[in-house]
Amino acid sequence: MGNILVLYDSKTGYTAKMARHVAEGACAVPGVALRLKSVDEAGRDDILWADGLAVGSPTNLGVMSWKMKRFWDDVSDGVWGKVDGKIACAFSSSGGWGGGSELTCMALLTVLMNFGFLVFGVTDYVGRQFTLHYGAVAAGEPRDAKEIAACRRLGKRLAQWVAGYIDGRREALPGPIDTRGE
Numbered sequence: 187m188g189n190i191l192v193l194y195d196s197k198t199g200y201t202a203k204m205a206r207h208v209a210e211g212a213c214a215v216p217g218v219a220l221r222l223k224s225v226d227e228a229g230r231d232d233i234l235w236a237d238g239l240a241v242g243s244p245t246n247l248g249v250m251s252w253k254m255k256r257f258w259d260d261v262s263d264g265v266w267g268k269v270d271g272k273i274a275c276a277f278s279s280s281g282g283w284g285g286g287s288e289l290t291c292m293a294l295l296t297v298l299m300n301f302g303f304l305v306f307g308v309t310d311y312v313g314r315q316f317t318l319h320y321g322a323v324a325a326g327e328p329r330d331a332k333e334i335a336a337c338r339r340l341g342k343r344l345a346q347w348v349a350g351y352i353d354g355r356r357e358a359l360p361g362p363i364d365t366r367g368e
């Protein structure tokens with residue numbers, strides 16, 4: 187059984203919607219146990235429980251929200267040094283394209299790397315000229331099919347890596363990468 191935590195912060199609900207789509211994607215892989223929690227609900231035990239983590243934040247001034255940063259500051263005692271080798275990825279909703287959502291993904295990945303997580307991006311195209319190399323991104327609410335597909339693909343890929351590399355189920359690893367888009 188691979189344990190997946192989808193952890194998010196969200197002020198107006200858009201990153202929360204992305205988180206739900208990421209969770210749907212993860213659940214498409216058999217044998218996943220899933221927790222979907224906001225930074226207000228999650229704690230140290232959730233991080234220790236998870237084999238794989240998808241972390242989402244609204245883009246705030248080009249980086250993660252203060253609540254997401256505070257979450258990691260607060261849990262670092264008791265978590266740091268105990269999660270090395272777990273797998274993690276990022277997602278973000280910003281006000282608009284070019285508003286810094288990929289920078290926010292990178293900021294999230296930086297924090298996760300500091301804890302020793304193995305972080306990844308996704309090379310797949312999930313729509314015309316639409317990919318998630320640094321994590322799933324959306325402008326505002328994830329409405330477009332391709333934005334929703336990016337979230338789902340991120341969650342699915344996380345669950346596939348966890349199943350294949352942590353849970354030892356090699357048959358769950360992804361097949362050929364979709365570089366054409368749907």
Ligand SMILES: Cc1cc2nc3c(=O)[nH]c(=O)nc-3n(C[C@H](O)[C@H](O)[C@H](O)COP(=O)(O)O)c2cc1C
Pocket residue numbers: 195196197198199200201202243244245246247248249279280281282284285286287325326327
């Ligand atoms: C304090 C603050 C800073 C923000 N900074 C940015 C920004 O740098 N770039 C951007 O595109 N949007 C920015 N936004 C807009 C949010 O990223 C955007 O509304 C997002 O969709 C909100 O996600 P949420 O519904 O999960 O809170 C900012 C919003 C707030 C409240």
